[in-house]
Amino acid sequence: MPFALSDGARIYWRLDGRPDKPPLVMVSSLGSDHAMWNPVMAGLEREFHVLRLDKRGHGASDVPDGEYSIAQLGRDALACADAAGFARFHFVGLSIGGMTGMWLAQNARDRLDRMVLSNTTSRVVPGAYDERIRLVLTQGMASVADLVIGRFFTPGYAARRTVHYSTVRSTLLSIDPRGYAGCCAAIVGMTIADGLANISTPTLVISGSHDPATPAERGREIAQAIPGARYLELPTAHFGHSERPVRWLGATVDFLNARPAG
Numbered sequence: 633m634p635f636a637l638s639d640g641a642r643i644y645w646r647l648d649g650r651p652d653k654p655p656l657v658m659v660s661s662l663g664s665d666h667a668m669w670n671p672v673m674a675g676l677e678r679e680f681h682v683l684r685l686d687k688r689g690h691g692a693s694d695v696p697d698g699e700y701s702i703a704q705l706g707r708d709a710l711a712c713a714d715a716a717g718f719a720r721f722h723f724v725g726l727s728i729g730g731m732t733g734m735w736l737a738q739n740a741r742d743r744l745d746r747m748v749l750s751n752t753t754s755r756v757v758p759g760a761y762d763e764r765i766r767l768v769l770t771q772g773m774a775s776v777a778d779l780v781i782g783r784f785f786t787p788g789y790a791a792r793r794t795v796h797y798s799t800v801r802s803t804l805l806s807i808d809p810r811g812y813a814g815c816c817a818a819i820v821g822m823t824i825a826d827g828l829a830n831i832s833t834p835t836l837v838i839s840g841s842h843d844p845a846t847p848a849e850r851g852r853e854i855a856q857a858i859p860g861a862r863y864l865e866l867p868t869a870h871f872g873h874s875e876r877p878v879r880w881l882g883a884t885v886d887f888l889n890a891r892p893a894g
Contacts, residue, residue, distance in 0.1 A: 635693075638711035639704050644692035645685040645712040649677035654745070655721035656680035656888070657713055659705070659729030661751075661870070662815050663780050663804045665691030668726070671796055671877040672884075679885050680722065685712045687728070689811020691803075697810060699817035702728075702824060706735040710743065719743070722888045723833075726750040727846060727870065728815055731822055734854075737835070738827040748884050750838040751870050753850035754825040754857075761816040768809040777804055783845040786869045796874055828857035835861040836887040838880065840868035862887065 635642040646666060649656075656676065660668040666684035669676075676682050686693040688700060688708055709732055713721055722745050725733040730752025737744055767775040781790065781801055790797060835858050839851030848865050855863035864883050868875040 634715065636708070636711040636715040638688075638708040641688045641694040641696050641708070643685055643688060643694070643708045643712055645683055645715065647681065647683055647716060648673065649680050649682040651681050653680045654888070655683065655713075655716070655718040657683045657685070657709055657718065657721045657723050659685060659687065659709055659723075659725040659732045661727035661729060661784075662819065663690075663807060663812060664800060665803055667799060667803065668871070669873065670799070672873050672881045675881040675885065679889065683712060683716050683718065683721070685709060687815060689814045690807055695808045695811040696814070698814060699821070700814040701818050702731050702735045702822040703739070705732045705815075705818060706739060709736065710740060713743065720745055722746050722748075724748040724750065724884060725752065726873065727752050728819055731819065731824060734824045734828065734831070735822075737831040737833040738824065741831070741833055744833045746834045746836075746888050746890070748836045748838065748887060749851075749854060750880070751840055751843055751846050751851070751872055752854070753846040754822070754828060754854055755850075756819055756822075761820050765813045765816050768812050773805050773807055773809055773812065777801065780804060783843075784869060784871045784874075786842050786875060789869070789875050800871070800874075828854060829859065831858045834890075836864065836883065837861055838864045838866065838872055838883065840870060840872045841865050842868060843870045843872075845870040
């Protein structure tokens with residue numbers, strides 16, 4: 633298994649797709665690993681050389697003690713890109729993955745070509761994660777599973793009990809509570825909102841009109857703050873790529889493959 637060493641932690645990454653295609657780095661949501669992207673991977677692999685990683689505290693990556701930061705997660709992504717030989721790359725992130733992308737666009741803009749921020753936000757209400765952190769650390773991941781899954785998917789999609797739904801739920805339950813809590817702390821402590829106006833990376837923001845985790849208005853705020861950003865809203869909950877994979881994939885591929893103006 634390939635690992636990159638970053639800030640004292642081993643970060644798992646994997647490559648899929650065609651080496652002759654543009655590099656793409658993808659970071660998943662809080663409570664998920666690289667398999668979160670499975671519903672859209674077949675289409676992405678045809679167009680890009682795709683690097684997916686497991687955030688610190690998640691999946692096959694190490695679980696350091698203590699609170700993490702968005703800056704750490706950004707450096708983790710860069711370490712994986714370096715290990716794969718990606719000097720420059722497109723970036724796609726969902727939820728905390730999108731927050732990581734916004735940090736990269738502000739602090740490592742020379743590494744990014746184009747960026748898709750899906751179902752994410754640049755700010756949270758103080759105290760929003762306090763109870764969730766307390767629950768997972770004292771009672772385990774099962775204590776928040778129904779709440780979290782209820783944010784990931786609309787009731788209609790959840791009722792279908794697809795293989796992907798089952799995989800997402802089992803992954804959530806398998807996460808070390810320390811890693812989940814560490815990433816919750818990263819969200820609470822992020823300081824990326826004030827730098828959005830300085831982002832020069834061409835950006836597409838995708839939101840879900842039924843997303844209780846990162847409501848569509850948060851996505852619209854990001855798109856309005858980043859110069860020249862495009863915005864797309866889908867009739868989904870938090871995992872827009874799962875519920876509307878064809879439309880999400882089409883918009884993402886078209887945007888990432890767009891030629892620069894002029």
